[in-house]
Amino acid sequence: MESLNISKKLIQSHLVTGEMISGKEISIQIDQTLTQDATGTLVMLELEALGLEKAKVELAVQYVDHNLLETDSKNAEDHAFLLSAAERFGIGFSRAGNGISHPLHVMHFAVPGKTLLGSDSHTPSSGALGMLAIGTGGLDVAMAIAGEPYPFEMPEIYGVELTGKLPDWVSAKDLVLEMLRRIGVRNGRGRIFEYFGPGLKELSIMDRLVIANMGTEMGATTSVFPSDEETLRFLKSQGREAVWQELKADPDASYEFTMQVDLATLEPLIACPSSPGNVVKVRDVAGKPIHQVVIGSSANPGPRDYFIAAELVKGKKVPAQVSFDINPATRSVIEYLSGTGQLTTLIQAGARFHQAGCLGCIGMGQAPASGKISLRTMPRNFPGRSGTYDDRVYLCSPETAAASALTGAITYARDFAKTYDIPFTAFKNADKETSGSNLLFESPAANPAKKFEKGKNIKPLPEFGKIKATYEVPVLLKAGDDISTDEILSAKAEVLKFRSNIPEISKWVFNQMDPEFYNKAITSQKEHGGHIVIAGKNYAQGSSREHAALAPKYLGQIAVIAKSYARIGWQNLINFGILPFEFRDEHDYDKIKLNDILTLEGITESALVKNQVRIYIKKKNIEIRTKHHLTWRQIKIILEGGKINYTRKWLFANH
Ligand code: MIC
Numbered sequence: 001m002e003s004l005n006i007s008k009k010l011i012q013s014h015l016v017t018g019e020m021i022s023g024k025e026i027s028i029q030i031d032q033t034l035t036q037d038a039t040g041t042l043v044m045l046e047l048e049a050l051g052l053e054k055a056k057v058e059l060a061v062q063y064v065d066h067n068l069l070e071t072d073s074k075n076a077e078d079h080a081f082l083l084s085a086a087e088r089f090g091i092g093f094s095r096a097g098n099g100i101s102h103p104l105h106v107m108h109f110a111v112p113g114k115t116l117l118g119s120d121s122h123t124p125s126s127g128a129l130g131m132l133a134i135g136t137g138g139l140d141v142a143m144a145i146a147g148e149p150y151p152f153e154m155p156e157i158y159g160v161e162l163t164g165k166l167p168d169w170v171s172a173k174d175l176v177l178e179m180l181r182r183i184g185v186r187n188g189r190g191r192i193f194e195y196f197g198p199g200l201k202e203l204s205i206m207d208r209l210v211i212a213n214m215g216t217e218m219g220a221t222t223s224v225f226p227s228d229e230e231t232l233r234f235l236k237s238q239g240r241e242a243v244w245q246e247l248k249a250d251p252d253a254s255y256e257f258t259m260q261v262d263l264a265t266l267e268p269l270i271a272c273p274s275s276p277g278n279v280v281k282v283r284d285v286a287g288k289p290i291h292q293v294v295i296g297s298s299a300n301p302g303p304r305d306y307f308i309a310a311e312l313v314k315g316k317k318v319p320a321q322v323s324f325d326i327n328p329a330t331r332s333v334i335e336y337l338s339g340t341g342q343l344t345t346l347i348q349a350g351a352r353f354h355q356a357g358c359l360g361c362i363g364m365g366q367a368p369a370s371g372k373i374s375l376r377t378m379p380r381n382f383p384g385r386s387g388t389y390d391d392r393v394y395l396c397s398p399e400t401a402a403a404s405a406l407t408g409a410i411t412y413a414r415d416f417a418k419t420y421d422i423p424f425t426a427f428k429n430a431d432k433e434t435s436g437s438n439l440l441f442e443s444p445a446a447n448p449a450k451k452f453e454k455g456k457n458i459k460p461l462p463e464f465g466k467i468k469a470t471y472e473v474p475v476l477l478k479a480g481d482d483i484s485t486d487e488i489l490s491a492k493a494e495v496l497k498f499r500s501n502i503p504e505i506s507k508w509v510f511n512q513m514d515p516e517f518y519n520k521a522i523t524s525q526k527e528h529g530g531h532i533v534i535a536g537k538n539y540a541q542g543s544s545r546e547h548a549a550l551a552p553k554y555l556g557q558i559a560v561i562a563k564s565y566a567r568i569g570w571q572n573l574i575n576f577g578i579l580p581f582e583f584r585d586e587h588d589y590d591k592i593k594l595n596d597i598l599t600l601e602g603i604t605e606s607a608l609v610k611n612q613v614r615i616y617i618k619k620k621n622i623e624i625r626t627k628h629h630l631t632w633r634q635i636k637i638i639l640e641g642g643k644i645n646y647t648r649k650w651l652f653a654n655h
Contacts, residue, residue: 003250007157007192007224010132010247014115016149022156022256023190025631027149028132032059032109034118035091036101038066038362038491039138039545041078041500043119044085044452045461046142049644050652054090054446056147059109061092063101067496068357069365074497077455081500083442084453089145090446098439099330099356102126103301106209107330108439111243112227117144121216121544121568122298122379128208129234130227130247135216137546137572139643148651151633152571155221158191159255162199164264168424169414171308172207173300173377173397176214177269177279178261185277185482186538188218189567191257195225196249199263204432205234206302213299214379217276219541219566237433268412271395274383275482282400282412292374293318293405295398296327297361299379303336304430309402310342311426312413318350319408325366328356332434349406363387363492375410377401382484382542384512387492458500462554464577464641471558471600472618473530476520477510478594481536485548485569487512488540499547506551518555525556532600534592535562540569549576553642559600561615561626563589574634577642579603581615584625591622598624608635 004012008020011028018026033055035043040062062082067075079096086093094104101118102125110116112130116123119138126133134152144150160179179193193215195208203211208225215223225231227247235241268282295309306326318324326346328334334356337343347353360366361378367387368374374386374393381393394410403416417424479487489495490508498505510517524531533552539562540548549572559579563586573580579600583589592598601614609632616623630638640646 030144031114039119088450124222127212156256161197172210181279188220291372297378301329305398307430312402313349385486484542488548521555530556541566581626
């Protein structure tokens with residue numbers, strides 16, 4: 001029998017179709033699902049559209065953690081809708097105030113050896129506990145809740161061997177930033193990062209969560225850790241040791257690639273604006289004045305991270321020009337800090353203490369001043385994501401963030417500690433985690449008679465017709481490399497409240513890149529029947545929000561031609577019936593100009609299967625050679641006008 005690494009063991013034990021050959025489509029059975037409020041409303045509307053009676057997975061949990069500011073009635077109404085849908089379908093419900101889905105899931109529900117699919121790109125966080133946890137678009141999660149296997153491309157497994165011990169003042173965030181420094185935001189695509197080696201014993205489950213969470217920023221399908229003694233210790237601390245099982249690679253298992261990280265050689269790192277892949281040493285940017293520090297996010301959930309911040313600022317005062325924001329990741333972090341007295345310590349130092357949740361990480365408040373530096377312990381800093389279009393967001397560890405808050409400039413924590421004579425030993429006893437016993441969580445049985453509670457802002461999913469064989473449409477946007485979903489459809493508070501209202505949210509499509517885009521798209525839809533977008537490498541990186549495909553589709557987007565795509569963004573285009581073409585020759589990108597009219601001919605099943613759709617610039621009669629790597633199933637989905645139509649017709653037709 002073939003010796004297997006952990007990732008392959010997890011996939012093999014859930015494999016429904018296909019073979020474990022990298023790049024080939026496989027499908028796996030999903031044991032658990034995770035949805036959050038910003039993506040969950042669409043998931044529930046999709047389940048309604050598909051006519052689901054009850055959830056068919058072992059466990060489905062709906063979290064409320066993103067849309068927490070009630071500046072009008074919309075978010076509160078969305079949350080009431082989610083609770084009613086959870087009661088209808090028999091889905092667990094975690095109320096607002098409990099905190100961020102990812103650490104909550106790891107603490108309360110993640111099980112080594114199981115699979116998890118989530119409508120949030122940071123779902124891989126549960127890989128910290130030896131799960132195969134994948135983030136994807138809401139419609140894929142809806143299908144999993146309906147009991148369907150999840151199709152995706154078999155990734156290559158990339159082994160990361162950890163050796164050595166982390167130096168003082170260097171933590172898990174620095175390790176994952178080192179990974180990002182080496183890999184960048186594109187080269188993790190089509191890969192799973194599997195961590196192994198003696199250095200693992202240095203990392204608590206919360207540390208592993210930080211690393212698995214931000215593996216997403218490398219474009220990875222997911223990250224996986226073994227289930228070992230530390231996993232058992234953690235599960236015991238949560239009163240859940242009964243679900244523990246050991247999970248390790250076979251002794252002679254191999255990886256497609258391996259890399260080594262000697263923890264002892266790491267030093268504090270920081271991601272500069274405006275990409276998590278833009279990593280340099282803290283030393284290289286030290287001294288730059290800052291105006292905001294935010295500590296806490298799904299990429300910094302453990303109590304140790306708040307403990308460190310509290311101990312560093314103890315008895316000192318943050319200067320008035322710095323907004324020092326503390327975002328507790330979970331309700332239990334608040335309880336912990338209040339129990340240790342560190343809540344008072346932080347507040348006395350000038351901290352602004354917020355409710356548990358994602359908050360400024362997705363621009364739900366906490367938008368920084370234009371052009372001024374905001375230092376955050378969060379997972380990503382794509383342009384404008386903070387809610388300020390010309391933001392300057394840096395990502396760093398809590399050590400760097402807290403030391404910088406006090407000095408008012410980017411600061412190397414070790415130098416700071418030396419100046420103030422703060423010994424690192426004072427931090428060694430930081431608790432690794434809090435117990436998860438206090439979660440206010442509903443676990444309803446399915447009740448098909450339960451009525452959906454829909455506020456006025458919740459609009460039905462738009463219906464789309466089949467794709468035509470020919471189009472003549474203008475290029476309404478020509479984007480560069482690494483365009484994130486935050487740039488396609490902003491995450492800020494003003495926009496997030498329309499997540500369950502596609503007609504309204506579509507007004508924000510590409511707004512950051514071209515404030516006139518919406519008007520142009522509406523005109524183009526009337527005059528040409530749609531539009532096309534051109535992009536560089538890694539189009540639609542970042543979040544899983546399917547709105548970044550659904551809203552453009554609503555505005556008539558027929559196709560995107562890009563140099564390459566991010567995994568989830570590509571999948572979402574397909575799910576909503578948008579053709580994801582790639583340039584055969586990247587130089588053709590330069591031939592296309594904004595507003596060129598492109599003719600697309602032969603969009604039929606047979607031409608698509610043979611990769612023979614013809615695209616040319618009408619007036620100039622220049623051919624643009626494109627290709628795609630759609631499977632036959634995906635071609636059918638697109639031609640039907642998206643996965644909902646396809647599912648109704650082909651999958652659930654006889655149910
Ligand atoms: C993010 O971190 O980008 C988000 C906001 O959590 C998204 C989900 C969303 O857009 O609702 C994600 O990671 O998928």
